[in-house]
Amino acid sequence: MANNYDSIAGIYDILGGLVFGKALQRSQSGLLKWIPPKSRILIVGGGTGWILERIAADHPAGLDIIYVEASAKMVALSRQRKTGENTVAFICLPIEEYTFTGLFDIVLTPYLFDNFLPEEAAHIFQLLHHALRPGGRWLFVDFCIDASQPKPWQKLLLRIMYIFFRVTCGVKAKNVVDITQHFKSVPYRLLQEKEYWSGFIKAYAYEKNL
Numbered sequence: 001m002a003n004n005y006d007s008i009a010g011i012y013d014i015l016g017g018l019v020f021g022k023a024l025q026r027s028q029s030g031l032l033k034w035i036p037p038k039s040r041i042l043i044v045g046g047g048t049g050w051i052l053e054r055i056a057a058d059h060p061a062g063l064d065i066i067y068v069e070a071s072a073k074m075v076a077l078s079r080q081r082k083t084g085e086n087t088v089a090f091i092c093l094p095i096e097e098y099t100f101t102g103l104f105d106i107v108l109t110p111y112l113f114d115n116f117l118p119e120e121a122a123h124i125f126q127l128l129h130h131a132l133r134p135g136g137r138w139l140f141v142d143f144c145i146d147a148s149q150p151k152p153w154q155k156l157l158l159r160i161m162y163i164f165f166r167v168t169c170g171v172k173a174k175n176v177v178d179i180t181q182h183f184k185s186v187p188y189r190l191l192q193e194k195e196y197w198s199g200f201i202k203a204y205a206y207e208k209n210l
């Protein structure tokens with residue numbers, strides 16, 4: 001199965017920490033201020049679920065979270081998280097197979113899109129775009145290579161990462177898709193853009209206008 005993170009779920013956070021220190025967490029935590037109280041939130045590809053505890057630290061109650069994660073082992077780890085009095089529905093499915101009900105105030109996609117080929121990413125972007133209510137916010141973070149001035153060390157590291165994730169998780173993608181192009185093709189307003197790791201990681205908060 002493609003994109004099956006079961007085999008590395010137990011060590012994912014440790015591995016990420018060894019390579020990136022706290023940058024993977026900081027890049028996501030820095031976006032959470034855009035979550036208003038009482039939001040209905042869709043988290044896609046939340047991994048081991050540490051983000052749920054981080055969100056609960058800011059919002060101990062009142063959130064309605066739908067957590068869609070393809071890996072059964074990642075979902076099992078996420079279920080053990082302390083989520084305060086927020087309601088969390090854990091859905092173990094690829095997002096492409098999820099039946100959307102109602103609109104969301106917030107969509108959070110942390111390091112999700114780097115898993116997909118361009119046509120798959122475009123399809124998932126459209127699914128999530130239609131699931132977000134007008135005025136809702138999309139919090140997005142991923143790896144990034146500046147196409148105009150690619151840094152050799154970033155290209156090398158990304159290549160090694162893709163080989164690792166192809167062998168361990170069956171990830172077919174070989175490059176990160178530039179999702180910011182999709183945000184430009186539809187009415188989104190950029191609220192925040194922040195770089196980490198010399199621009200190798202970029203975090204964005206967008207607001208849907210219509």
Ligand SMILES: C[S@@+](CC[C@H](N)C(=O)[O-])C[C@H]1O[C@@H](n2cnc3c(N)ncnc32)[C@H](O)[C@@H]1O
Binds near residue numbers: 003005071074094115
């Ligand atoms: C690179 S990991 C990032 C995990 C987490 N967001 C973090 O930063 O620690 C990607 C996650 O997306 C999940 N995933 C991959 N494809 C998916 C899909 N089609 N639908 C939902 N989740 C998916 C994987 O199982 C994995 O947990």
